[in-house]
Amino acid sequence: MYYVNPNIKDVVRIFPPQDRYGYLRLDMNENPEGLPQDFVDSVLKEFTPSFLATYPEPDIFMQKYADFVHVAPENICLTNGSDAAIRYTFEVFAAPGSSVVTVTPSFEMYGVNCNMLGLVHKPVPYSKDFTISVADIISAIDETTDIVALLNPNNPIGPNFTEAQARQVIDRANEVGAIVIFDEAYHYFCKDTFLLLINEYDNVIIFRTFSKLFSLAACRLGMVISNETIIEYLRKARPSFEVNALALKFAERILDHPAIFDELLSTFEAGKKHLIDSLEKHGYEYYPQSGNFIFIKPHIDANLLATNLMKEKILVKTYGNDLLKNYIRINIGAPKIMEQFMQALIKADTKEANQE
Ligand SMILES: Cc1ncc(COP(=O)(O)O)c(C=O)c1O
Structure with a gap:
């Protein structure tokens, strides 16, 4: 019988839902509408046969992105979505059998990667009021810990960590020789960042992605930002052509057009306001998060409700765990999208709706 890596054999995976194209997708924290059509059309024109026949060359984008976030290209490692960044960081910096401290609930791929790589996952739970004790996170870090992975802001719940809290965690991680990841997938929706801490500590890693505000989830483009030594190790762990040329070109053109960035952000902010005003008007209990x-x-x-909304061609996220089972989570889009959602919510949020 052939060999099967026992970690992979035993891992439980819940693969993302399919057939989502015809729906208003409010379930996976994507931008439901995406980039402006005329911008997409203009970039598509650059995809000539010769461009498609050429292996990707990331350097031009790397320099522009480095300027955009005010670091050097040597501080950046591009990955096939930040999903892949999680994998490489765990592979490089966690010894087999070591532990990884996260919070729970959190982005599920942290736990999945622990299982796939034979690492011990130590999740620290949020309380019923959606808060978490940083003291609990710190006491979960011990001599077995190689990685602490925090999301700022956390997905799905939680207020942002303060800089003082981040420093406490980094100091404790330093004592046991552990790396600290701050996953900033939802940066720009909120302005907080720990990016500058990469200059002060040699064990801090930031993850960013083009899947959220930049609306390129289909392209798969993530980035690790850290000191040169860590970045060099991570670059060695990747395949030669990790990131595809289409992703690089779209991302480069977004950076070339700052008005696109401004438009994405102001549309999000207007959509958030519209939704909250509407939820208030209709007496809904809601908890906005920083993402x-x-x-x-x-x-x-x-x-x-999620089933009823599917009949209205709208997808929302639900949870099985005790903390979140009474809520739906939706991601925010433009005001007109939020209005469409609210109209459907009012119709679908009744027992009778299910019998129609
Ligand atoms: C916190 C967090 N990190 C990473 C990811 C994955 O992002 P990417 O599309 O860059 O792989 C997600 C996706 O929802 C996320 O919520």
Whole structure:
């Protein structure tokens, strides 16, 4: 019988849902509308046969992105989405059998990668009021810990960590020789960042992505930002052509057009305001988070509501765990998208809706 890596054999994977194209997608923290069509058309014109026949060359984008975030290209490692950044960082900096401290609930791929790589996952739980004790995170870090992975802001819940809290965690991680990841996938929806800490500490890694505000989830473009030594190790762990040329070109052109960035951000902010005003008007209990998503407490069972909304061609996220099972999570889009959602919510959030 052939060999199967036992970690992979035993890992439990829940693969992303398919057939989402015809729906208003409010379930996976994407931009439901995406980039302006005329911008997409203009970039598509650059994809000549010769361009497609050439292996990707990331250097031009790297320099522009480095300027954009005010670091050197040597501080950046591009990955096939930040999903891949998680994998490489764990592969490089966690010894087999060592532990990884995260919070829970959190982005599920942190736990999945622990299982795939034979690492011990130590999740520190949020309380019922959606807060977490940083003291609990610090006490979970011990001599077995090689990586602490925090999201700032966390997905799905939680207020941002303060800089003082981040420093406490980094100091404790330093004592045991662990790396600290701050996953900033939702940066720009909120302005907080720990990026500058890469200059002060030699064990800090920042993850960013083009999947969220920049609306390129289909292209798969993530970035690790850290000191040159860490980046050099991570670059060695990647395949030769990790990031594809289409992703690089779209991302480069977004950086070339600052008005696109401004438009994406102002549309998000207008959409968030529209949604919150509307939820207030209709008396809904809701919990906005710092990222591009919000929790809403429906009048009926959350899973039933999700089924009802599917009939309206709208996808929302629900949870099985005790903390979140009474809520739906939706990601925020333009005001007209939020209005479409609210109209559907009012119709679907009744027991009768299910019988129609
Ligand atoms: C916190 C966090 N990190 C990483 C990712 C994955 O992003 P990417 O599309 O860059 O792989 C997500 C996706 O939802 C996320 O929520």
